[in-house]
Amino acid sequence: MRPLSNEAPPARRRRGSEQPTLKEVADAAGVSPITASRALNAPERVNAQTRARVLTAVERLGYVPNLAAGSLASAxxxxxxxxxxxxxxxxxxxxxxxxxxxxxxxxxxxxxxxxxxxxxxxxxxxxxxxxxxxxxxxxxxxxxxxxxxxxxxxxxxxxxxxxxxxxxxxxxxxxDHTEAGRCMARHLLERGHRRVLFVGARMSGDYRAAMRYAGHREVLEQAGCDAPLLELDPLGSLDAGAEGLECALAHREGISAIHFANDDLATGALLHAQRRGLSVPDDMAIAGFNGLPLGQHVTPRLTTIRSPRxxxxxxxxxxxxxxxxxxxxxxxxxxxxxxxxxxxxx
Amino acid sequence: MRPLSNEAPPARRRRGSEQPTLKEVADAAGVSPITASRALNAPERVNAQTRARVLTAVERLGYVPNLAAGSLASAxxxxxxxxxxxxxxxxxxxxxxxxxxxxxxxxxxxxxxxxxxxxxxxxxxxxxxxxxxxxxxxxxxxxxxxxxxxxxxxxxxxxxxxxxxxxxxxxxxxxDHTEAGRCMARHLLERGHRRVLFVGARMSGDYRAAMRYAGHREVLEQAGCDAPLLELDPLGSLDAGAEGLECALAHREGISAIHFANDDLATGALLHAQRRGLSVPDDMAIAGFNGLPLGQHVTPRLTTIRSPRxxxxxxxxxxxxxxxxxxxxxxxxxxxxxxxxxxxxx
DNA sequence: TACAACGATGATAGCGCTAACATGATAGCG
DNA sequence: CGCTATCATGTTAGCGCTATCATCGTTGTA
Missing domain, CATH: 3.40.50.2300 (Response regulator)
Structure with a gap:
């Protein structure tokens, strides 16, 4: 066995953080640390003059509270x-x-x-x-x-x-995204579109788009129409919208309108139609979702659903x-x- | 004076946080807290088997480290x-x-x-x-x-x-924003524009736009042109761009091009020109800054400066x-x- | 064989703050 | 006048973690 030792343990030094602590502020203000703490965190619980002294000390020392310590202590x-x-x-x-x-x-x-x-x-x-x-x-x-x-x-x-x-x-x-999908589908039916393509992007991740598609499909099927779906790989972007439009045109099959999962896609398609010299909505109607300002600045203005984000x-x-x-x-x-x-x- | 009391102080209870602590994990794994700490934060300093026991205990107890405590201790x-x-x-x-x-x-x-x-x-x-x-x-x-x-x-x-x-x-x-401003101004001069309006928004806040204007102005003045400035109130938006274009048209004074402080403004102007039936760049040339995708999707495509953000x-x-x-x-x-x-x- | 070097683990002592309780002074009240 | 209520402040004891140093085997080396 080792011999017992009763010497005082050697003084250990921690990395001094340089920064003044609440205790130093309290000393400078002539109060206890807890009063200084209260002066900062619950001012109404401290006499106005005391509070002023503490705040002066804070100012003078450039004290910055250690929030991790406060968080630990107060949970x-x-x-x-x-x-x-x-x-x-x-x-x-x-x-x-x-x-x-x-x-x-x-x-x-x-x-x-x-x-x-x-x-x-x-x-x-x-x-x-x-x-x-x-x-x-x-x-x-x-x-x-x-x-x-x-x-x-x-x-x-x-x-x-x-x-x-x-x-x-x-x-x-x-x-309610499903209801939003229904709402747009109803609008498109009203406008006389019987064959509407829904175009989304990465809908396994963007499952709210999938919910909108579900609503869209429900309404179309109830009206005796089918509800084809085109899923693009890249997340909503203008380029992807153009791609969606091209796809729809290539496979046509009577599609007269595209319901895009969001405005980025829809606007991409709209601008692409413009470049291609297509008429919207005569050659192809286009709808989006989100109600981004952009969609209201293009010609024709985009039909979309605005959410109060x-x-x-x-x-x-x-x-x-x-x-x-x-x-x-x-x-x-x-x-x-x-x-x-x-x-x-x- | 109050009588001295040598009784043990009454046991005080702190709000128990319910959550298991590192000590409990350590006990469950049969090690000291510091070893448990090392198993989590410096795995290579702990024997593989010990580490595995600690990790099992963490899993079983649903331990979530208190990061404020760690932050306080390690500064x-x-x-x-x-x-x-x-x-x-x-x-x-x-x-x-x-x-x-x-x-x-x-x-x-x-x-x-x-x-x-x-x-x-x-x-x-x-x-x-x-x-x-x-x-x-x-x-x-x-x-x-x-x-x-x-x-x-x-x-x-x-x-x-x-x-x-x-x-x-x-x-x-x-x-270098000043250089970016110079660059666009040179381009506009090359295209034959002698009177170019710079349109910004809240440039006291967006001082980088002001730097671009400074560069723009420097180049134009060196070429013997002046460099009028129009400052709009709202921050860069499509609407503000439209407003900027209207302003420029109203006061014309030979302005043949607008250098917008950003692409939002520029695209807003471009789309507005489209709605108004103006030809860009023949009636008015438009340039932006940022290189947002949107600017590359409109017709005509926007001349702008792309920064690798x-x-x-x-x-x-x-x-x-x-x-x-x-x-x-x-x-x-x-x-x-x-x-x-x-x-x-x- | 002695001893440094290293690897694995532990005991101790805080980090800087605040909760909980305690104290003493003053005010309010029947 | 004694009692409680309230206010302003202080004492004590941690919050849960890690830095620091210490310990104890196990190797490697001369």
Whole structure:
């Protein structure tokens, strides 16, 4: 056995972070650290003069709070985890803008994750984000992996699923994509189109487009028409739209209208028709989805469905904040609706 | 005086976080917490079998590491602060995409901040982000408030400024906007335009557009032409472009070409010209900046300048990562260049 | 055979902050 | 006047993790 030693343990030095700590601020202000902490985080709980002294000390020392320490001690952070499948799609950006605006105004910081339409990546991201003790989670869509559901089942913070409506984990703000598909199909039938091609891109990932197709198909089949589907590989882009139009023209078979899964595709087709000297809607009617400004600036204007994306983000954020501030739940689900914009393209 | 009391202090209970901790994982695996920590964060420093036992325990208990605790103990996080002036502008989104892709692949998480073109907001964001012990800061542009510079002066982590080139704080990846402005102006002169209107939007905020105007003006003045400027209020949008075109037509004064500050404005003008039955470039030549896909799909195709935005993000991220991994600095500054795309609009 | 070198693991002591409780002073009230 | 309520502040004890140094075999080397 080794001999026992009762000497004092050698002084160990940690990497000094250089940065002043709350304790130094407190010393400079002549108060205890907890009072300094309160002066910064709960000003109303501290005498105005004391608070002023603390703030002066903060200023003078250039103190920057260590948020990881605060988060550890209080078991919460002002992070909101936001998970979207893509940044390349304007639609998500606009929702994010709505979220960010509203959350930042309340002092929350968004932690943005991009799954790239990969459901396992979503699990990884959520796992990491939970590790930061986020105040809430906002995720685009209702589809999650089993692992993800298990992880979230034991989580007691608000979960907000945006974009579509359905059986949600907790809160839900979105619109009915199937109904949107039906709506456009009805419009096309009204315009006399009996054979309408639906053109989508990577619809296994973009399953909301698949939902719209389902609605579209339902209406057409009820009217005794069939509902051919063309699925392109690249995600919605102008080029892909042109390709979709070419395909439709090549195989024609009586197709008089194309219902595109989104405005990028539709506008791509419209501009391509223009270059090719085709008349829209006489040679081919074209419809989109999203209601992007671009579609309203081309000639003919694009018939499309506008969804209130930024508003969806705002509303989602507001609901989450309401939930964070009072446990009272007002409504779990909000349908933000959509609007059929009829242009001259159909 | 109060009587002394030697009783044991009453047991205090903290809010139990329910979540298993590293200690519980370690107990389950029959190792010490530090070994469990190493098994997760530095696998090569732990025996393969031990590591496997730890990972099994992690799995079984559904352990999620508390990242705030780790960050506090190690004085670092895998956060990268990214600050942009706007999310409404595709340009920044594409840079962010490049950054995110590259950083996420290396296990870094982006903390995204939006200044809304407000230089004080930038200071606030940076302050918050420093509080999270970020590994690096990426910010769009070289302009910062004094407070911001002071704050960053004492910060020893990599700082990357993207978008434009110039006197940078640390690392810098971007392009020369003044030269881009010159380049387009030269092209317009070559095409025989002697009176060219520059149309921008909110150029006090979008100072890179102002730099392009400066270059544009320099070239025109050297050629003995003047360089009128029209500044619109709303940020680059299709509508504003239409408005710019109308303005130019109303006040004409021999203007034969418009150099727009960006492609959104330019395309808006182009589409508006189409609606109005004007011929581009015969009635009015139109040029843009950015090289967005849209401009290449309209007829006539838009003359513009393409900047490698996503590549800029990737390159910036790579440089930062290189810097984080080895202190060795290779190059502080990278010019990613630009490319003049000549369409039929000029 | 002695000893440095290394590999695997552990004990200890914080990181910087805040929750929970405690204290003392002042105010309010019948 | 004694009692509780409220306010302003302080004391203590962690939050859950990792840096640092220590320990103990096992090798490799002279």
């Amino acid at each position: 919460r952070s002002r992070f909101i985890a936001v998970i979207v499948p893509s940044l390349a799609n304007t639609v998500f950006i606009e929702v994010i803008q709505g979220l960010q605006e509203t959350f930042e105004a309340q002092g929350y910081q968004i932690l943005l994750g991009n799954t790239d339409y990969d459901i396992d990546r979503e699990y990884q991201l959520i796992r990491t984000f939970l590790g930061w003790s986020c105040s809430a989670l906002v995720t685009a869509g209702l589809r999650h992996s089993e692992a993800c559901r298990t992880l979230l089942a034991n989580w007691d913070k608000p979960i907000m699923e945006v974009m579509e409506l359905g059986e949600a984990l907790d809160l839900n703000v979105g619109l 930024q508003h969806m983000g705002q509303l989602a954020a507001e609901e989450v904040i309401r939930r964070l501030e009072s446990k009272r739940v007002l409504r779990r689900q909000h349908d933000v609706g959509f609007e059929l914009l009829i242009g001259e393209s159909t | 670092r996080s895998r956060f990268i602060a990214v600050i942009v002036p706007s999310l409404a502008n595709t340009v920044f989104i594409e840079v962010i995409q490049g950054l995110q892709e590259t950083f996420e692949a290396q296990g870094y998480q982006i903390l995204l901040g939006n200044t809304d073109y407000d230089i004080d907001r930038e200071y606030q964001l940076i302050r918050t982000f420093l509080g999270w012990s970020c590994s690096a800061l990426v910010t769009a542009g070289l302009r910062h408030s004094e407070a911001c510079r002071t704050l960053l002066a004492n910060w020893d982590k990599p700082i990357m400024e993207v978008m434009e080139l110039g006197e940078a704080l640390d690392l810098n990846v971007g392009l 996503q590549h800029m993000g990737q390159l910036a991220a790579e440089e930062v990562i290189r810097r984080l991994e080895s202190k060795r600095v290779l190059r502080r500054q990278h010019d990613v260049g630009f490319e003049l795309l000549i369409g039929e609009s000029t």
